[in-house]
Amino acid sequence: xxxxxxxxxxxxxxxxxxxxxxxxxxxxxxxxxxxxxxxxxxxxxxxxxxxxxxxxxxxxxxxxxxxxxxxxxxxxxxxxxxxxxxxxxxxxxxxxxxxxxxxxxxxxxxxxxxxxxxxxxxxxxxxxxxxxxxxxxxxxxxxxxxxxxxxxxxxxxxxxxxxxxxxxxxxxxxxxxxxxxxxxxxxxxxxxxxxxxxxxxxxxxxxxxxxxxxxxxxxxxxxxxxxxxxxxxxxxxxxxxxxxxxxxxxxxxxxxxxxxxxxxxxxxxxxxxxxxxxxxxxxxxxxxxxxxxxxxxxxxxxxxxxxxxxxxxxxxxxxxxxxxxxxxxxxxxxxxxxxxxxxxxxxxxxxxxxxxxxxxxxxxxxxxxxxxxxxxxxxxxxxxxxxxxxxxxxxxxxxxxxxxxxxxxxxxxxxxxxxxxxxxxxxxxxxxxxxxxxxxxxxxxxxxxxxxxxxxxxxxxxxxxxxxxxxxxxxxxx
Numbered sequence: 001x002x003x004x005x006x007x008x009x010x011x012x013x014x015x016x017x018x019x020x021x022x023x024x025x026x027x028x029x030x031x032x033x034x035x036x037x038x039x040x041x042x043x044x045x046x047x048x049x050x051x052x053x054x055x056x057x058x059x060x061x062x063x064x065x066x067x068x069x070x071x072x073x074x075x076x077x078x079x080x081x082x083x084x085x086x087x088x089x090x091x092x093x094x095x096x097x098x099x100x101x102x103x104x105x106x107x108x109x110x111x112x113x114x115x116x117x118x119x120x121x122x123x124x125x126x127x128x129x130x131x132x133x134x135x136x137x138x139x140x141x142x143x144x145x146x147x148x149x150x151x152x153x154x155x156x157x158x159x160x161x162x163x164x165x166x167x168x169x170x171x172x173x174x175x176x177x178x179x180x181x182x183x184x185x186x187x188x189x190x191x192x193x194x195x196x197x198x199x200x201x202x203x204x205x206x207x208x209x210x211x212x213x214x215x216x217x218x219x220x221x222x223x224x225x226x227x228x229x230x231x232x233x234x235x236x237x238x239x240x241x242x243x244x245x246x247x248x249x250x251x252x253x254x255x256x257x258x259x260x261x262x263x264x265x266x267x268x269x270x271x272x273x274x275x276x277x278x279x280x281x282x283x284x285x286x287x288x289x290x291x292x293x294x295x296x297x298x299x300x301x302x303x304x305x306x307x308x309x310x311x312x313x314x315x316x317x318x319x320x321x322x323x324x325x326x327x328x329x330x331x332x333x334x335x336x337x338x339x340x341x342x343x344x345x346x347x348x349x350x351x352x353x354x355x356x357x358x359x360x361x362x363x364x365x366x367x368x369x370x371x372x373x374x375x376x377x378x379x380x381x382x383x384x385x386x387x388x389x390x391x392x393x394x395x396x397x398x399x400x401x402x403x404x405x406x407x408x409x410x411x412x413x414x415x416x417x418x419x420x421x422x423x424x425x426x427x428x429x430x431x432x433x434x435x436x437x438x439x440x441x442x443x444x445x446x447x448x449x450x451x452x453x454x455x456x457x458x459x460x461x462x463x464x465x466x467x468x469x470x471x472x473x474x475x476x477x478x
Contacts, residue, residue: 093131140176140204165470172214174465176204180211181218182458185443188424218461219439221468225476226442229265229449232478234281236260238288238306238406241281241297242414243272244422247430248437255425256280259417261406263478264448266421268437274299288400290411293390305397308411312391312398313337319384326384329374336367344401344409353402360402368395417448449477 082088104127109115147161168174180198183189189197191208198204233239239258246253246268256267258280269276274296281289290306291297297305316337319330343359346352375388391398401409421444431437450457455477463475 093129099131138202140202166466168465168469170217174469175462176202177214177218177465178458178461180206180214181443181461184211184215185424185440186420186447186457188420188427190427215443216435216439218465219442221464221474222442222446224474225464226265226445228476228478229263229445232263233258233260233265234285236263236287238290238404239281239285240290240411240414240417241277242291242411242418243276243294243296244418244425246425248434249432250429253430253437255418255421257414257418257421259413259448259452262449262452264417264445264452266441266444266448268431268441272296288404288407290407290414292411293394298394302394302396303400305394306400306407306409306411307394307397309337309340309398309409310412315387319387322384325374329370329384329388332370333367336363336370339363340409357402360399364399367398368392417452420444420448446477453477 106121107116145163145167147163149158149160151158163169170177172180180194183194183197184191191211194211195206195208198206239260241256241258243254243256246255248268252271254269254272254276256269256276258265258267265280267276267280269279272294277296277299286304288304288306289297289300290308292308292311313334316330316333319326320334321327322330340360340363343356343363346359347356371388371392373388374384375392376385401407424440424444431440446460447457449455450460460475460477466472467474
């Protein structure tokens with residue numbers, strides 16, 4: 001009896017011990033899983049904390065004080081500025097047909113003390129020329145149009161004169177309105193500062209509401225040129241596309257931009273969704289879309305895309321700042337990118353496309369092997385694995401620039417085109433109405449297009465507003 005009780009007690013104790021061990025094992029497993037999740041969170045937070053303009057799309061203006069210095073080209077060992085023996089570049093003289101006034105100056109005496117008379121003024125050689133550019137006293141030319149009334153001797157009614165077609169119906173002429181619109185969108189002068197500037201420079205009193213009305217009317221006049229620009233971009237063989245944030249009454253919006261060699265189109269949309277890329281370029285777009293790797297551009301087939309290698313360079317830099325296998329992966333990618341840009345620079349000098357293809361071929365093989373190695377399931381670093389898989393999915397889009405003229409390996413054209421719009425957004429805080437969005441879309445599009453065409457924005461807007469006032473055909477940009 002005692003033996004049976006002892007075995008029963010032993011069995012119960014054993015079950016308790018096993019239960020405790022199982023509970024402890026489950027608890028350890030749960031803690032291990034939690035530690036793994038926390039370690040992954042810490043790794044992700046450290047990765048975000050270390051983001052800067054060298055290893056991400058963060059602009060240099062947002063780099064923290066402790067960010068590493070941006071990589072500079074190797075120094076040639078020379079001091080800054082002109083080197084000994086440099087001839088220099090002076091301001092060229094304007095042609096004589098553009099000179100408004102010529103003033104003759106004669107020497108009064110010689111170094112020996114002889115004083116010249118007027119009879120001795122016979123040029124010994126060509127005169128030295130010195131030109132001075134100066135502004136005339138600025139003032140608004142204020143014209144009053146008096147519309148007289150006459151009484152008809154036949155019917156007794158009064159008839160009033162009508163304004164000629166070339167006279168604007170408003171209080172301001174097209175050149176003044178063009179100047180206001182140019183200062184507002186190109187030079188990003190605020191409404192209040194613009195009022196002060198116009199009064200100080202031109203002696204014309206405006207109100208902030210008047211400035212806003214002028215900008216709005218200019219945007220309305222740009223409706224047809226904007227649609228023409230949009231059609232031109234949609235039919236282009238290659239387009240650089242990018243997007244950035246925008247604000248509408250403080251709420252988040254997105255500013256999309258599409259750029260060709262001589263045209264630019266901006267469009268403000270609700271978000272960065274794929275449908276907005278289709279709305280910008282059109283569902284029938286058949287050209288090459290050059291962009292970064294934002295998922296919305298996956299709507300385009302990889303064979304019809306060019307992925308930006310400047311972004312890839314920053315991605316590889318971020319991986320190279322990791323450790324172990326991730327560091328090796330990043331450094332290998334940086335070496336590939338460096339050789340790729342060297343080959344592209346050589347192509348820009350000699351335009352030898354077969355040579356470009358020969359230089360890129362080994363890089364394609366090396367990168368493909370690198371990506372396939374790190375895309376395998378057993379690859380230890382998940383960020384490296386995901387990055388490699390994504391690049392393999394869009395593999396043809398990495399090399400389109402080697403095949404098609406007019407396509408570059410970077411999306412720098414779009415980033416440069418957006419820069420002015422980003423500064424405008426930061427200063428103006430975006431738009432306050434849907435009509436304001438349409439106005440700024442058109443103004444930014446025309447401003448950047450004129451810059452790409454090396455054309456005067458002020459001159460174009462003056463011609464546009466003059467034609468609109470007269471009822472003449474609206475001048476287009478392409």
